[in-house]
Amino acid sequence: MMDGYSVDGRKLYMRIADEIRNLIELGKFRPGEKLPTLQSLADQFSCSRATIREALGALRGQGLVEIRHGDGTYVRTASVEMWMQPLDAAILLGTNQVVQLIELQTAILAGIAHAAAKRRATQDYSALSRALFELEASGRHSEHRIASELHFYAVLAECAQNQVLENTFRVLQEALRSSLRLLNPKRDLGLHTCRALYDAVQMERADVAREVVYAYGEELIRAVRPQKFRMD
Numbered sequence: 038m039m040d041g042y043s044v045d046g047r048k049l050y051m052r053i054a055d056e057i058r059n060l061i062e063l064g065k066f067r068p069g070e071k072l073p074t075l076q077s078l079a080d081q082f083s084c085s086r087a088t089i090r091e092a093l094g095a096l097r098g099q100g101l102v103e104i105r106h107g108d109g110t111y112v113r114t115a116s117v118e119m120w121m122q123p124l125d126a127a128i129l130l131g132t133n134q135v136v137q138l139i140e141l142q143t144a145i146l147a148g149i150a151h152a153a154a155k156r157r158a159t160q161d162y163s164a165l166s167r168a169l170f171e172l173e174a175s176g177r178h179s180e181h182r183i184a185s186e187l188h189f190y191a192v193l194a195e196c197a198q199n200q201v202l203e204n205t206f207r208v209l210q211e212a213l214r215s216s217l218r219l220l221n222p223k224r225d226l227g228l229h230t231c232r233a234l235y236d237a238v239q240m241e242r243a244d245v246a247r248e249v250v251y252a253y254g255e256e257l258i259r260a261v262r263p264q265k266f267r268m269d
Contacts, residue, residue: 048167048170048171049084049088050088050089050091050092050095051092051095051171053082053084053088053089053092054091054092054093054095054096056082057072057078057092057093057096058096058101061101061102061112066112067112068112068113069111069112070111070112071108071109071110071111072093072102072109072110072111072112074109075089075090091164091167093110094164094188094191094192095171095188097191098168098184098185098187098188098189098191098192100113100187100210100211100214101113135216135261136258136261136262138212138216139216139254139257139258139261140254140258141209142209142212142213142216142254143250143251143253143254143257145202145205145206145209146190146193146206146250146253146254147247147250147251147254148197148199148202148247149190149193149194149197149199149202149203149206150193150197150234150237150238150243150246150247150249150250151243151244151246151247152197152198152199152202152243153165153193153194153196153197153238153246154237154238154240154241154242154243154245154246155241155243156196156197156198157238157239157240157241158241160196160198162196162238162239164192164195164196165189165192165193165196165235165238166235168185168188168189168191168192168193169189169231169232169235171185171188171189172185172186172188172189172228172231173228182227182228183214183217183218186217186227186228186231187210187213187214187217189231189234190206190210190213191206191207191210193234193238194206194207196238216257216261226253226256226257227253230249230250230252230253233249234246234249234250237249
């Protein structure tokens with residue numbers, strides 16, 4: 038491998054993230070357990086600590102691990118959503134409640150996008166660029182596409198440098214994941230939105246970034262309203 042790529046042509050951190058995920062699913066790292074140190078993982082996978090940080094960031098975006106600053110990285114507590122084929126929580130709600138949930142998600146993401154764009158001049162946003170690349174490389178109709186879109190938003194939340202907004206996004210992340218699963222035909226909308234968000238943030242156009250998110254939310258609501266939510 039060279040220049041951060043593994044032998045199969047993928048970014049090295051993506052391959053390592055997949056390997057750690059497999060270890061979690063096999064029970065080698067159990068829910069609630071602290072992962073080895075960055076250096077131990079770097080030695081195990083023969084890579085740099087920076088690559089391990091990227092891999093753990095990707096896993097956090099997928100909801101599999103929790104990074105506790107000053108303490109370490111822990112496997113998230115097992116849940117039905119993580120370990121079984123999910124029955125999306127949103128399907129249990131009526132259409133009005135789903136719309137309200139999307140409105141809340143949109144408002145939080147809009148605040149994150151606005152703050153991230155305002156801080157562009159003082160921050161290194163290379164991680165956001167990598168997150169967008171990962172999203173563009175993901176398969177169109179796959180769980181990886183959803184995880185990659187969520188990872189982009191998670192990195193954007195870190196760029197916003199607002200702990201309240203970032204924590205709120207973390208709380209809403211699984212609900213947003215459910216929304217994206219329900220909106221499978223509209224999934225390319227997320228990719229186009231992330232591209233537009235990236236451009237607006239890089240150009241420090243905070244108001245444009247915020248409006249991109251609100252336009253996305255409106256499209257999600259249009260897609261939701263015609264659907265019939267029921268239990269078979």
